[in-house]
Amino acid sequence: MTTQDIVDAVVRALTVEVEASGRHVHLTREAVEQLFGPGHRLTPTKELSQPGQYACAERVDVVGPKGTLKNVAVLGPERKECQVEVPRAGAVALGLRPPVRQSGDLRESCPVKLQVGERVLELDRGVIVAQRHVHMTPQDAQRFGVADGETVGLRCLSERPAILLDTVVRVSENFATYVHLDYDEANACGWKKGDRARLV
């Protein structure tokens, strides 16, 4: 083991890898059938960093009052309620002003239409801008000295350095330790794949 290997291992231990989430939708069982046909099952194509989560072959158009985002990724598995996550730039293109929310918290989220060919599904609510967050295993949370639900600052070690405050820590045995930003945030930080952040 070289000195550089040791330095790299220490840096990894003191920082968390940052991932950027593109716009995507989560669907219920009923929504999958309404949009893709009776009995249809989502087709996993790629595992995501969080265990059990995956990208699907299916795509949907998200239709807002002012514009449409075409071919938006569907993430599995199915959920109890449909949810559409867009960065603010995407929300502006749709003509919506969704609230910044943690995944699963759809209070005051915006109504929107999902479309696949001729099939249309009207959602009463569901569009949010995802609150930036860091997924952590309980072991890593202890190591970093943070608790589930806490907010921390993120010192992004990227081309356009920034400290993103108000980043929610989410801790679960089912998680892998990664920071999730949307593309507005990732671009603002000059993020590239593999960049890491310190919790401050």
Added chain:
Amino acid sequence: MTTQDIVDAVVRALTVEVEASGRHVHLTREAVEQLFGPGHRLTPTKELSQPGQYACAERVDVVGPKGTLKNVAVLGPERKECQVEVPRAGAVALGLRPPVRQSGDLRESCPVKLQVGERVLELDRGVIVAQRHVHMTPQDAQRFGVADGETVGLRCLSERPAILLDTVVRVSENFATYVHLDYDEANACGWKKGDRARLV
């Protein structure tokens, strides 16, 4: 004068208003004539916050290797070299990876095509992502204790609070005191018109 008036005045004295700059182009005299016809003069439609700078009635399409940004704003007055400023999200849509640069610094900036109807202008270079910056009068620079060319942190007092590091201070008698972010940065901070920032 009420207590609130005094509080507001103190807050204004300790903070700087943040503006978000949309994608835009600066053109040379020659480029104006090539794109809009011999003898054409830019038509100012709206004064900007920086004295002498204005938005124009003219619009151009910016054509990259992978996509086109249509109807991009032209800002006047004319400059010595053409420059195209896009947020990273816009650069991705064009299929370009421009460097983050201060306005006027076009080292390693990307080539691109400008188009107005049938008229086309090929630029050898010119596309940048604008480095975040704060324009200041010499009086305000002295008051905040900063100097031209220095970089500071910006504590954005907005919906998604962040500290944007590496923000360049630019001081001139010809400036008005404003922070300029691009829309990736403004969106990442949850910026809305009128929001302010502290220098840290």
